[in-house]
Amino acid sequence: MAHDTHDIHRSRAEYEFVKRKRATEMRGQLTSFAIMIFLTLIAFTLVAAEFSPYLIVPILLLLAAIQVVLQLYHFMHMGNKGHGMMAFFMFSGMFIAFLTVLAMVTIVWW
Amino acid sequence: MSSNAQKTGFGATIWDYITTVDHKKIAILYLISGGFFFLVGGVEAMLIRIQLMKAGNDFLSAGTYNEVLTMHGTTMIFLAAMPILFAFMNSIAPLQIGARDVAFPFLNSLGFWLFFFGGVFLNLSWFLGGAPDAGWTNYASLALASEGHGIDFYSLGLTISGFGSLIAGINFLVTIINMRAPGMTYMRMPLFTWTTFVASALILLAFPPLTVGIFFMIFDRLFGANFFDVTMGGNTIIWEHFFWIFGHPEVYILILPAFGIFSEIFAIFSRKRLFGYTALVFATILIGFYGFMVWAHHMFTTGLGPTANAVFALATMIIAVPTGIKIFNWLLTIWGGSISFTVPMIYAVAFIPSFTAGGVTGVMQAIAPLDYQLHDSYFIVAHFHYVIVGGVVLAILAGTHLYWPKMFGTMLSEKLGKWTFWFFFIGFHLTFFIQHFLGLMGMPRRVYTFGADQGWDLFNAISTVGAFFMAVGVIILLVNVVMTTIKNERVGNDPWGDGRTLEWAIPSPPPFYNFAQTPLVRGLDPYWIEKMEGNKEGMIYAEPLGDIHMPNNSFIPFVMSLGMFVASFGALYHLDGDKAWALPVLIIGLGITFGSMLVRSWKDDLGFIVTKEELIADQERIQREAQAREGGKNGGLK
Numbered sequence: 222m223a224h225d226t227h228d229i230h231r232s233r234a235e236y237e238f239v240k241r242k243r244a245t246e247m248r249g250q251l252t253s254f255a256i257m258i259f260l261t262l263i264a265f266t267l268v269a270a271e272f273s274p275y276l277i278v279p280i281l282l283l284l285a286a287i288q289v290v291l292q293l294y295h296f297m298h299m300g301n302k303g304h305g306m307m308a309f310f311m312f313s314g315m316f317i318a319f320l321t322v323l324a325m326v327t328i329v330w331w
Numbered sequence: 332m333s334s335n336a337q338k339t340g341f342g343a344t345i346w347d348y349i350t351t352v353d354h355k356k357i358a359i360l361y362l363i364s365g366g367f368f369f370l371v372g373g374v375e376a377m378l379i380r381i382q383l384m385k386a387g388n389d390f391l392s393a394g395t396y397n398e399v400l401t402m403h404g405t406t407m408i409f410l411a412a413m414p415i416l417f418a419f420m421n422s423i424a425p426l427q428i429g430a431r432d433v434a435f436p437f438l439n440s441l442g443f444w445l446f447f448f449g450g451v452f453l454n455l456s457w458f459l460g461g462a463p464d465a466g467w468t469n470y471a472s473l474a475l476a477s478e479g480h481g482i483d484f485y486s487l488g489l490t491i492s493g494f495g496s497l498i499a500g501i502n503f504l505v506t507i508i509n510m511r512a513p514g515m516t517y518m519r520m521p522l523f524t525w526t527t528f529v530a531s532a533l534i535l536l537a538f539p540p541l542t543v544g545i546f547f548m549i550f551d552r553l554f555g556a557n558f559f560d561v562t563m564g565g566n567t568i569i570w571e572h573f574f575w576i577f578g579h580p581e582v583y584i585l586i587l588p589a590f591g592i593f594s595e596i597f598a599i600f601s602r603k604r605l606f607g608y609t610a611l612v613f614a615t616i617l618i619g620f621y622g623f624m625v626w627a628h629h630m631f632t633t634g635l636g637p638t639a640n641a642v643f644a645l646a647t648m649i650i651a652v653p654t655g656i657k658i659f660n661w662l663l664t665i666w667g668g669s670i671s672f673t674v675p676m677i678y679a680v681a682f683i684p685s686f687t688a689g690g691v692t693g694v695m696q697a698i699a700p701l702d703y704q705l706h707d708s709y710f711i712v713a714h715f716h717y718v719i720v721g722g723v724v725l726a727i728l729a730g731t732h733l734y735w736p737k738m739f740g741t742m743l744s745e746k747l748g749k750w751t752f753w754f755f756f757i758g759f760h761l762t763f764f765i766q767h768f769l770g771l772m773g774m775p776r777r778v779y780t781f782g783a784d785q786g787w788d789l790f791n792a793i794s795t796v797g798a799f800f801m802a803v804g805v806i807i808l809l810v811n812v813v814m815t816t817i818k819n820e821r822v823g824n825d826p827w828g829d830g831r832t833l834e835w836a837i838p839s840p841p842p843f844y845n846f847a848q849t850p851l852v853r854g855l856d857p858y859w860i861e862k863m864e865g866n867k868e869g870m871i872y873a874e875p876l877g878d879i880h881m882p883n884n885s886f887i888p889f890v891m892s893l894g895m896f897v898a899s900f901g902a903l904y905h906l907d908g909d910k911a912w913a914l915p916v917l918i919i920g921l922g923i924t925f926g927s928m929l930v931r932s933w934k935d936d937l938g939f940i941v942t943k944e945e946l947i948a949d950q951e952r953i954q955r956e957a958q959a960r961e962g963g964k965n966g967g968l969k
């Protein structure tokens with residue numbers, strides 16, 4: 222990826238392009254970092270304010286899910302080109318695992 | 332056989348196969364060991380049928396019967412059907428996508444040896460105090476009560492071979508995603524490669540639940556945990572969930588590659604492009620998804636409650652839709668084709684009604700209220716043998732004939748092949764059709780005998796006769812293999828004359844580097860396209876002839892798996908408490924495994940280079956051999 226330690230010779234235009242791309246990426250990362258901090262604050266506040274667990278638990282789970290997606294796309298580059306198959310497998314896996322666990326838990330313990 | 336046709340000694344050949352990382356040789360290893368376990372499972376089946384031949388028979392004792400029954404099912408599913416399919420996947424899928432090997436050749440070898448040692452470990456139980464006896468499903472209440480070490484052999488053996496399957500699955504996935512030749516887009520992949528891909532995805536997602544279940548089982552049995560022990564607050568039903576969350580996808584892991592083999596056969600021997608290729612691909616993917624959402628249809632009678640039963644009944648019926656789509660696509664592929672009834676094609680045609688019958692009984696069982704009648708009766712036995720034998724085993728036999736020339740360079744006899752087919756096919760229907768009625772008449776499955784007054788004598792006797800027919804068919808196949816090997820008439824690239832996909836464009840068996848130049852794919856059925864355009868070489872190339880980088884052989888996978896094998900004995904006997912040697916054995920075994928992992932990690936193995944000159948020389952040798960063959964007799968079908 223972007224961690225080149227050795228020299229690569231680029232033309233001026235290429236250089237500009239890469240620079241612009243990195244800048245956008247950086248902005249994306251900073252924004253999502255801010256969002257993540259904000260989400261964490263919400264989570265802490267919810268718990269500190271001692272709302273009913275029935276409210277807190279689902280909201281926390283939702284926030285966690287959002288965090289995972291932000292993490293995957295902004296920090297682990299899943300949105301970059303050539304990651305389509307990986308994304309497909311991860312999300313199908315998560316989907317199937319979620320359904321399975323949900324079904325099993327409801328059948329066994331309710 | 333090997334990369335260069337030098338004469339090598341027997342020992343050298345063995346060593347070559349133990350250390351090989353070549354997907355074509357690993358395929359042969361899978362075929363031989365899977366074939367061996369198929370024979371073992373077959374003998375066990377014959378013992379079962381002999382015991383049930385007449386009322387009140389005492390050929391096997393009740394306890395032995397349970398062991399034979401359990402080992403038959405376990406062996407056939409885990410050690411015969413899956414490995415033989417892996418053999419074809421390994422041998423053919425990389426060729427179909429124009430690759431020089433799988434993505435991880437070292438892991439490929441490791442996967443095989445793990446499967447092999449797991450299988451051997453499981454079967455050693457026969458000689459070490461008794462085999463597992465709680466059925467291939469190993470339901471927890473029964474398994475925890477089982478005495479001796481049989482169940483421990485089951486859980487440890489399947490853990491090891493399960494790692495092997497998981498590794499194989501991941502390897503195929505990465506290979507198919509990353510190693511396709513230029514132009515080989517997803518929607519140009521041959522259906523066998525597609526089904527290999529989806530089956531591998533199912534392996535990836537289905538084996539972990541089994542591993543978790545078996546881990547719990549090991550902990551319960553060996554370390555006194557209580558996951559499944561109801562009296563200690565555990566829950567015995569959880570095992571059933573784990574097992575079937577794995578188990579239902581497992582049956583699709585078996586049937587999808589079978590579908591793939593038949594899809595190839597229908598297209599080749601109808602000399603037609605597959606009808607509805609896109610529909611077949613999407614049906615395969617859809618089946619893969621649905622396969623994970625139906626497992627509880629095996630548990631309708633455990634008291635899941637009406638809501639769960641209704642949901643799973645519905646989901647199960649839906650899965651029959653994509654399967655039906657496939658059947659129609661195959662029929663329409665044959666329709667209007669110029670059909671040649673070779674042995675593989677005969678199997679394929681016979682597969683359609685046989686498998687459909689199994690699908691129909693499947694949908695019947697999916698009706699939860701009806702399943703209360705059918706469950707645990709011989710009707711179920713009839714159902715799954717119709718899908719597994721009528722689907723998977725027919726595909727294995729068909730695939731053996733179809734791909735034998737590509738794997739070994741010789742052609743199995745068509746005449747003996749037809750004899751095998753008729754014996755097997757008639758025997759199969761004779762054995763299992765009548766079991767539907769035995770089930771409806773109330774005969775429960777997994778009983779070691781029955782009474783003379785129950786009215787099941789005649790049908791059971793007929794069923795046993797059918798089993799002998801199948802055995803004769805298999806024996807003829809063995810004779811066929813031996814005679815073909817002795818005759819050793821070499822065949823050319825495309826021995827069936829109508830090959831469509833890339834594997835038929837290269838020699839049989841292919842040179843160790845498969846493709847001297849990576850092919851360029853211009854559409855579905857690339858070899859057919861080139862043939863139709865009069866391209867004598869059968870391919871166009873995506874690169875100039877140049878040096879090729881190939882992986883080195885390695886002894887490490889064998890040693891790594893051997894370590895697991897040794898460690899399993901230690902684990903198994905350690906908890907007897909009276910065997911001082913058990914713990915050292917466990918430690919030594921793990922030491923061997925981790926030691927070889929360290930060696931693998933620290934020792935650089937950069938592979939070797941086949942230079943352009945060597946390639947040219949080898950290609951010339953291949954051409955000379957081909958000319959010699961043409962001069963003598965034209966090998967192959969016509």
Ligand code: HEM
Nearest residue numbers: 582586628629651690693694696697706707711715718719
């Ligand atoms: C149309 C598709 C299918 C449907 C609707 C279906 C449905 C079912 C149902 C409901 C059962 C449970 C019956 C019971 O135990 O009471 C069952 C059992 C079974 N099926 Fe299928 N099935 C289908 C295809 C297949 C295929 C393709 C295979 C394997 C290649 C297969 C293998 C099995 C096995 C091995 C069992 C018995 C497992 C055991 O209890 O030991 N089925 N099937």
Ligand SMILES: [Cu+2]
Nearest residue numbers: 579626628629
């Ligand atoms: Cu099922």
